[in-house]
Amino acid sequence: MTITKNQIKTHGLKINEYEKIKELLGRDANLLELGIFSAMWNEHCSYKSSKIHLKRLPTRSSIVIQGPGENAGVIDIGDDDAIVFKIESHNHPSFIEPYQGAATGVGGILRDVFTMGARPIALMNSIHFGSPQNKKTQNLLSGVVSGIGGYGNSVGIPTVGGETKFNSTYNENILVNAMAIGHANKNKIFYSKAKGLNKSVVYVGSKTGRDGIHGATMASAEFDENSEEKKPTVQVGDPFTEKLLLEACLELMKDNSIISIQDMGAAGLTSSSVEMASKGKLGIELNLNKVPCRENNMTPYEMMLSESQERMLIILDDKKEVEAKKIFDKWDLDFVVIGKTTNTNRLVLNFDNQKVADIPIAALSDEAPLYDRKWTKVKLSKNKIKIKDLKKIKIEDALIKILSSPNHSNKSWITDQYDQVVMCDTVQKSGGDSAVIRIHDKDKAIAISVDSSANYCKADPKSGGKQIVCENWRNLISVGAKPLAITNCLNFGNPEKPKIMGEFVECINGIKEACEFLNFPVVSGNVSFYNETNSKSISPTPVIGGIGVFNNIKKILNIKTKKPGNLILAIGKTLGHIEQSAFLKENFSISDGPPPEVNLTNEKNNGLAVLKLIKENFVLSAHDISSGGMLVALAEMSMASKLGLKIYKPKKLINSIEYFFGEDQGRYLLEIDKTNLKKIESSLKKSNIFFEVIAEIQNDMFEIEKTFSIKVNDLYNHNNKWYHGFNAVN
Amino acid sequence: MKFSVTVTLKKDVLDPQGKIVGQTLKNMGIKNLNQIRQGKFFEIDMDEKDSIKAEKQVKEMCEKLLANQIIEDFKINKAE
């Protein structure tokens, strides 16, 4: 049987790619081999369009133990403690079946973290939906949120934060990015590189079913009207089995029986076995009759391409099989030796005493296509928007409009569906700038933040890429943590289009520049292309997940103002950049002009100055200024504590709207005690940091001098309305 | 007019509940159990005399809400 053009196409491969396959094999492929190539060579697994650009990202620093290239990144947080973390997309499956898509996204990223020997300690996510007016949005939102909660809650890992955004650009392509963070002993990290000949290859976890066959191919294809037909590839998650697998793996990892371990994620058994062999420069031979199957009569093709969840592949030390099996028996999980490592450098599959596939490992990994795709520079808009040309609007009305908009409304409707405190180490839940998780049994903690700003990236991908790294860094500093490293998930349209590729390349350049400048390396990540339907692609949406560390658990800050009479200090200069702001978007539906400029030097200096003030115990609460500008940030601090603020009018001749709603970067709000003002001023002046005292805390009323006055409780109610109205049953 | 509806997972879709229930039953001594799969059951009472119209409505309910047709099948029965 020879492979037909149609078969090549349905496997998501190009004709010239198949020609290359023939060349590598020295013959025609059979259908199973074609399936294996298609799984390994698709965008999702091979990173064929992105690899050459990802290489530019800075991945090293003194605290990086493992950068990109493993299941997750690993950083050193002092003592023997390491943090293992990664973010990953599950966009396409979540659009097709929101509950299961999101749930299995969480499951997959958890496995990436515990495969490396870490106990997961927190989950975060970034979810983007279409316009609330879009008929599909409500259903997708409620499905995704309950899927994320359903999985994390059941496994018993707190979901402590993330972001939720609405924009019509995601109408037909939602984004579901999940991040997992784990804690490990830095001397006991497990890797996926196979070592040694004739070692047992062991399959553990759930049985293999027919689910998700070709899921990875789906994640690498544009949607069209026929996407309905792709439905059966949806996988169903079983968080209960994941919990057992987690406990069993961590138990087995206590001794030294594991040589290498790899979860079966996208492209299941295929990619896990190829990856282990490829990294170890070995061959692997599997007897497919041994694979635990859920259904009768499964074919080798189905077994190799199934994306059944909650499975792992382990290469075990010779003498440890009996002991290891005992552990998996205890947890009622399958444990079967399905093959061995070989010196052939080939993937050999046997079934019913016949060799059914025989492929050089390198053909599947090193020889996979790599493209330097054409890209074009993005045209930047220089348009200036003049407030005086717009219809007059009262400041308080504009504020309320922003606070009650879907993008800025309080997210408790979502976060109340997530168990945020299970494991009893959550110092700070979602709602602040970063989540804070204590390292179990120790007096130290980490901060975690997840951020994106697609509007900025759309307007200027490079500047937007920089901005989002900076915002993430700011969020970590605002709780008092020292930023250490990031993971990133790059969500884009079709890379075969030069315009989209241009957005991608420039975003990466921006991220690279900011990460280098801030010494904030990238240690893991994921790329999701083809977020495009009927040729309409999403705005470029890089999502950054950052980790910071506290060495003193007593110096953790939140955004809640503490005491009437205290002052609010703004760090960083307010120039009033109003283009691309939430103010224009929510009040005038304008999203034109350039995003705010990012000045890396200011960003760094301001951030370090804030950390210093925190260290010196001068800061009582803190918040960074981001979407919505200064007034929204002030309102958020007020609503968190239910204390009011008296805000001073801007002293200089700057328009109040621009002053209060401009989104200039590099700014923070700090609550300080009046009596410390002098000392703080002199310290900041010495380091050349721009600052101004902008408000005083008071009871009940949130007001701008001589402008307006509103009860904090009313602001709170405006801020808490939208989700409940949107999701009400009636 | 009364109907009952059964909603079951499509063949080949993982049924984690059924799996655990089956294991538990076996542990409880039911050795000759081949398989058990779990689904949903609805009893529906409609204020509608026209049985064709009522059945059409029930079908609509299934398609729009009761069953997730991506992973589930449904079956409508007219109750006696």
Place this chain on the structure above:
Amino acid sequence: MKFSVTVTLKKDVLDPQGKIVGQTLKNMGIKNLNQIRQGKFFEIDMDEKDSIKAEKQVKEMCEKLLANQIIEDFKINKAE
């Protein structure tokens, strides 16, 4: 030998799920819905030729595990 089992909440037990499903259906425009109640459905496949014995076993499964008889009733059907 195949059976199906339906497990339903007893009449006087509150059915929060059915209630919300019912409300949602009404909001979706099905005005003539009197009531909907949600239960569970099991498809059981037994490796047993003796139908009396098999049915006895299914009954045992229901009593001991599948239904919580304090709040639920069950009904066994032999599948064709």
Place this chain on the structure above:
Amino acid sequence: MKSSVIVFPGSNCDRDVAIALEKLQFKNSMIWHKETELPKSDLIVVPGGFSYGDYLRSGAIAAKSNILSEVINAGKKGALILGICNGFQILIECGLLKGALLRNSGLKFISKNILVKVQSNNNKFFNKYKTNEILKLNIAHNEGNYFTDKKHLEELENNELIPLKYCDEKGNINLKTNPNGSINNIAAIFNNNKNILGMMPHPERMVDKILSEEDGLGLFLSLMN
């Protein structure tokens, strides 16, 4: 004081409750569900989580495990048993407590801090609190909507068998302050002898100042009395 925490596959608050117990100097052992014997203990805790994935009915499958028959025996002999969240569901499924825990009325998982009012302190579990004291605790569940028949409800109300009810800051107990649809705002119940307590809120999540307020401490302190 000796305590035992029973661990099922899928339990996930077992470590949390053990830490709370140890903090208060209980000598605690973790007991795996497959064990057939229970060490002698003054307190048996069935912790929260998703035993067996909450499949079928939450708690139903754990209720059939080996160790549960030991727990039942101990309970009948008067041992103190505390079931938290999924533990409450398990105690109901195995018959040690009466009634049922249905899906939350909003059909969503709810996780948040809530307030409960202590209805009576005349028992082993709440003697360190004042009657009518308002506590802030955390809930996290899908099925916490307690339901029982009229007769049993009267029994519960008349015999001080409902130690906690959901309320607001002012202590109001009504539909608005009811997070999950529970009948009479019930958050916890006793058996007739008051040696077995099932509660939906998690006291073990409120014992560490760095993380939260400490309203849960009183329960563990009471048990030491």
